[in-house]
Structure formats: C-alpha cells, structure tokens
Amino acid sequence: MKNKKTLVLGASTNPERYAYKAIEKLTEKGHAVLAIGQKTGEVAGVKIHTKTIPLKNIDTVTLYLNPLRQRDYYNYIIETKPKRVIFNPGTENPEFYQLLQSNGIKIEVACTLVLLATNQY
Template sequence: MKNKKTLVLGASENPSRYSNMAIKSLLGNEQSVVAIGQKETEVEGVKIQTKQIPFTNVHTVTLYLNPQRQKDYYNYIVGLQPKRVIFNPGTENPEFYQLLKLNNIQVEIACTLVLLSMKQY
C-alpha cells in the first residue's frame, strides 16, 4: 500500500473515538498522518493541531466532523487540493460533495477503518 499522506480532520485523543482509531490504523498501515482537532494534544506521536495549518502534499482528507462543523473547513480543504476526501459514517454532506467535485477532488463515502482493514485504502 503506497503512502498516502492523510489529514484526519476532527481528530481526538480519546481512544474510544473513531478518529483516534483511524490515526492508529493509518500509522499501522505505514501512512503519513497529520491531524486537526479541538484540543492541541498528541496520538501515537502525531500532533493534533487546532488551527488550519497549510499542510503540503495531502493525498487524502478523512472527515470526522458533522456536516454543520465542516462548513468552517470547506475553503481550507479545497485549498489543500487533496486527491480525495473520505466522508466517514455520520459525516455525509451533499452540499460539500458538489464543491469538492467542482474542484476535481474525489468524494468517497466510506469508512477509513474498513478501507484500511480490507487493504483498499
């Protein structure tokens, strides 16, 4: 599996949160990970930022924010020009799909954890 630098958006240090499990699973699958969440902390050596850092070479953004909270990140995500955005269960957002498609960014409605476990990431 090729390294696909991934931004986990909505990251949490809480081990029972799916975003936390995703960070660990991505690392376990030898993917580079950057993360943004509400609290500046760290998971397995990955610093969780609280600001919209202009990361470079982001291949995938995996969302763990509800559609309402995503609005603050529309321009930021489009500006990163990732190849794809994964909408995990509960993050589905048709309004955002349209914006991403207009900017030639692939929309994937899936679960990052399932994709990784099935080696389809």
C-alpha cells in the same frame, strides 16, 4: 503499498473515538498523518493541532466532523487540493460533495477503518 499522506479532520485524543482509531491504524500502516481537532494532544506520535496548518501534497482528507462543523473547513480543504475526501459515517454532506467535485476532488463515502482493514485504502 503507497504511503498516502492523510489529514484527519476532527481528530481526538479519546481512544473510544473513531478518529483516534483511524490515526492509530493509518500510522500502523505506514501513512504520514496530520491531525486537526478541538483539543491539542498526541495520538500514535501524531500531534493534534487546533488551528489549520499549511498542507502540501495531501492525498486524502478523512472527515470526523458533522456537516455543520465542516463548513468552517470548505475553503481550507479545497485549497489543499487533496486527491480525495473520505466522508466517514455520520459526516455525509451532499452540499460539500458538490463543491469538492466541481474542484476536481474525488469524494468517497466510506469508513476509513474499514478501507484500511480490507486493504482498499
């Protein structure tokens, strides 16, 4: 399996949140994970940053932010040039889909946890 360096945007230290579960599963499956959230903390050894961090060679950005909160990160994500952006349930955003696609970034409307569980990540 190829390690896919992933940014979890909307990361949380709350074990009930899907972003938390995604960080756990991604690290479990051997993917390098970076995380940005509203509060600092750590999940499965991954430090959660509260501000944007310099990124290189990101394969996937997985979103856990509602469409309004995503706007603050449009340029950041596009400049990072990930191969794809996963829009998890509740994060669907047609405006952002168009921006990403016009910049050559693949979009996937899916659940990161399901993709990982079914070996489709």
